[in-house]
């Protein structure tokens with residue numbers, strides 16, 4: 001299928017305006033270049049089940065940048081990033097923040113390396129590893145995930161990646177009531193932000209969890 005760049009660029013402008021997230025011309029170019037690479041390499045690398053470029057715009061690019069206003073820290077790890085979602089769009093939105101993009105599958109990490117090279121993204125570090133095995137030199141400010149695991153599993157597999165002040169951000173569909181009722185001891189949900197993603201007729205929530213602060 002040809003890539004309908006003109007239509008996608010127009011749809012992008014409309015959606016971003018509704019989203020209310022400021023995007024510069026350079027960021028727009030990089031986001032659309034990423035979309036085009038995702039579309040181009042999807043067959044060879046089996047990166048996403050979404051094959052239609054218009055759908056990719058909403059399901060992958062806009063869904064990822066909808067999180068941008070809620071990122072207030074400096075260093076993040078996107079666990080189970082797949083082809084760089086939501087990490088690559090967020091790294092484009094925040095060139096001054098640092099993102100490690102981690103996945104256990106080599107072909108997805110090879111794709112991310114190619115994207116980083118082609119888009120000159122210097123604030124991402126692709127890592128191929130199981131998250132449980134990855135030992136960073138410095139604790140991250142935040143752990144991010146989308147479509148990765150239950151919140152409990154995310155917390156138990158990723159708690160070694162942050163210190164006591166670290167935040168865990170999980171992008172979810174339906175409000176994950178059951179998952180939140182079963183948080184492991186020592187963790188508390190601190191916010192559940194509903195995201196309205198233009199073009200997506202689906203519930204989206206960003207759940208924030210922190211370590212429970214002990215008083216005194």
Ligand SMILES: C[S@@+](CC[C@H](N)C(=O)[O-])C[C@H]1O[C@@H](n2cnc3c(N)ncnc32)[C@H](O)[C@@H]1O
Pocket residue numbers: 079080081082083084085086102103104105108129130131132145146147148
């Ligand atoms: C459903 S995909 C989601 C990809 C991406 N975050 C997205 O939203 O499109 C889940 C990803 O998690 C990765 N994954 C699953 N378990 C993992 C683990 N223990 N450590 C690292 N990556 C893992 C898989 O290889 C896969 O790419």
